[in-house]
């Protein structure tokens with residue numbers, strides 16, 4: 001799904017609010033916003049439609065969705081049950097080299113830069129001012145936080161979260177469902193599920209996302 005005039009959002013928190021503004025700046029209208037807990041939605045949102053668990057017949061068919069949920073595991077679970085197509089969104093101030101690929105459901109925020117020959121999977125967040133350099137592989141459901149620097153030839157496994165301002169040096173591979181702390185400097189490969197902080201990055205514990213392991 002590359003170009004559409006209307007997008008539906010799933011999730012009505014802070015992340016979704018940014019995507020809505022981004023889409024509207026790009027001339028795309030957001031006609032419906034769904035959330036599993038409408039009463040806890042961002043105060044800027046109005047008329048939130050209750051999400052899947054509140055419906056006996058959820059309107060799966062219709063305009064494509066973007067799952068506007070910042071938490072990677074939560075976004076994964078929702079994206080896996082939505083059967084409509086997915087849109088993608090790139091802020092007008094972001095730079096995405098034409099040789100790079102951006103998967104459906106993914107978003108690129110203001111000022112982010114994606115250099116040549118980089119693959120970005122589905123439902124990925126490239127947050128504000130993040131720098132993703134050449135020949136990276138960023139797998140599905142990753143979140144690259146604001147001001148992260150990924151040098152050349154970096155690989156990030158499915159579902160991993162790279163915290164704000166972290167730096168990953170060239171050729172490093174980060175496993176799946178890892179959490180890299182804000183400001184960490186990653187200088188060697190990181191195994192699946194590791195939680196890493198500091199400079200140089202050290203593992204402090206492991207994530208075990210139960211539903212992904214089965």
Ligand SMILES: CC(=O)SCCNC(=O)CCNC(=O)[C@H](O)C(C)(C)COP(=O)(O)OP(=O)(O)OC[C@H]1O[C@@H](n2cnc3c(N)ncnc32)[C@H](O)[C@@H]1OP(=O)(O)O
Pocket residue numbers: 127145146162163164179180181182183184195196197198204
């Ligand atoms: C627009 C947006 O908001 S996008 C969202 C961006 N979000 C982020 O960047 C958040 C990144 N998250 C972090 O950095 C978190 O601190 C995490 C995930 C690394 C750790 O969180 P928790 O699991 O709650 O760990 P906790 O806070 O208990 O800290 C454990 C230890 O690690 C240390 N620590 C935690 N985070 C960091 C960090 N970023 N750098 C260095 N040390 C850290 C703590 O001081 C503590 O040390 P101690 O045991 O010696 O006291």
